[in-house]
Amino acid sequence: MSIRKRTSKKSKNGYVYEVYFNYKTNGITNRYTKSGFKTKKEAQEHEALMLAEVKEKGKIxxxxxxxxxxxxxxxxxxxxxxxxxxxxxxxxxxxxxxxxxxxxxxxxxxxxxxxxxxxxxxxxxxxxxxxxxxxxxxxxxxxxxxxxxxxxxxxxxxVKVIGIENKREKDQVLLDTELNILLNALESANDFNKKAYSIAIQIGKYTGLRVSEVFALEKEDINFNENCINVNRKLVYDGLKKDEIYATHQMKSKSSKAIIPLASVLKSVLTDWFKINPYDHIICDVEGKYINPKTFSIYMKKLAKKHNINFNFHMLRHTFATTLVMNDVDIKTTQELMRHSDFNTTMTLYTHISKEHKSKVINDVFGLKSVEKVAKTNNEIKTLN
Missing domain, CATH: 1.10.150.130 (Tyrosine recombinase, N-terminal domain)
Structure with missing residues (x-):
């Protein structure tokens, strides 16, 4: 066995893992050792890398x-x-x-x-x-x-990273009025590709899926009988040419793969779209090929700017999450619908939005008009008495 535990006073667990094995270079036996790994998995990964180097180069x-x-x-x-x-x-x-x-x-x-x-x-x-x-x-x-x-x-x-934060695009919520303007503009173009853009936006709105997940969806992933969507692949496109784009089942995390609910309004949208779209890919061009999300983003940025709207696809995911929280959906359900692998990610989002919501409630309750209303009501009660 080439991995073993060793006691360590510096480690919180009281031990670390060590990799050790012998190998030959030009008939001479050498010994390789490296300790300090916090987990057995880290040690195994390091061992695999070193053995691969020995196999490829004959030495370390x-x-x-x-x-x-x-x-x-x-x-x-x-x-x-x-x-x-x-x-x-x-x-x-x-x-x-x-x-x-x-x-x-x-x-x-x-x-x-x-x-x-x-x-x-x-x-x-x-x-x-x-x-x-x-x-x-x-x-x-x-x-x-x-x-x-x-x-x-x-x-x-x-190291701590600094830089300018783009507040215009980070964690902003899209209003229905803004989305309707963009969707109407896409629909009025009477173009298959633009219609596909519209469908992608609506899927993002009602599911909170990431752009790579939406653009990789297939018709077989939609179950109209059970009213659910099987999220099991994402699109690989960054740095690739149009014909090189492909879908993979290797998702961002284990929790990214999930069966999520199909909202009735989205079911209606997809039912109509499937009557028009003859291809297996849900989001595709007029030839049935994958659409590069970057091509989509470039077009949508120009369209949104024309209508003085701030838009990027990730905002749909944040809008979806905000809608859940503002409608008092519990944290566990929100985590499952967002498919967050880390509960703290959901908790941070939930706490952030809840603070804003509570602040608004307090200001609404104790605003000037509310105080005047209470005072007026009290005076009317006194008069009646």
Whole structure:
């Protein structure tokens, strides 16, 4: 057995896991050991990576002087399999655009808190969401560097990301009047593709599904008899050409796969759409091919701007969640309908909206008009007495 527990005073659990095994290079037996893994799964992943390196290169390279560019290349070859396709595409995008030129030639052994925090401080004038995405990409690369033994710890865990927050697009609720304007504009175009856009928006409104999930739906996923939708795949499209786009059953999390209710109003919408759409894909172009959500987003941004409406697809998910909370749907049910894997995600959302709702209630109750009304009522009572 090549994984074992070892006692550790520094660990909260009182122990850590160690990887150890022998391997031969040019007929010479070598021994590899690395300890400090918090879980057995982490140790197993590291062991698999090291054995793969031995199989491929005949040895284990302990050269911690490797640059981040070299680690990045190695990560794509050996360490990317544990991530979803969209995650790897996002990592490539962030690295090539934002990391490579500034940090790529630096040895990973020189990466520390000061270097990384300084890097992100210089990016303070950029959008905070972009900086968060860049931090996640770096985190994956440095975690890989830890797994293969190039560095002992990942310093990015201490780094705080700053940046400009786009308040116009974050967590805003779409009003029915705004959605109706956009839907009417799409319907009046009398175009198959625009009609598909309209259907996508309505699915998002009544289900809270993510854009990649909506655009991957098939007719077989809709059960009109049981009034439910089987959410079991998502679209992989980021960085791909139209003919390369595909659907995968590898979802964001285990809870993302679920059977969700089909609202009666959406059932009516889909019933009519299926009479027009002859293809298996629910959201597709006039030739029955997948529609790239980015193409959809570009068109909708222009259309929304024309009508002075702020719109992005994720706002439909937030609107769905807000509608649930504001109608006193309990937290557990909200979590299941949103398919959040972490209860705290739902709790944060629930608490945030509830605070706003309670604040509105208090202001409505104790507003000036309410006080005047109470005073007037009291005076009328006194007069009658």
């Amino acid at each position: 390279n302990k050269d911690s002087a490797k640059t981040l560019n070299q680690v990045y290349k190695e990560f794509l070859e050996l360490g990317a399999n544990e991530y979803q396709a969209n995650t790897i595409l996002g990592t490539k995008l962030q690295y090539e655009r934002n990391v490579k030129a500034q940090l790529g030639d630096i040895s990973v052994k020189n990466f520390d808190y000061a270097l990384l925090q300084g890097y992100f401080n210089k990016r303070g004038s950029l959008g905070i969401e972009t900086n968060k995405s860049t931090r996640k990409a770096l985190n994956r690369l440095l975690n890989y560097a830890v797994k293969v033994g190039y560095i002992k710890n990942n310093p990015i865990n201490l």
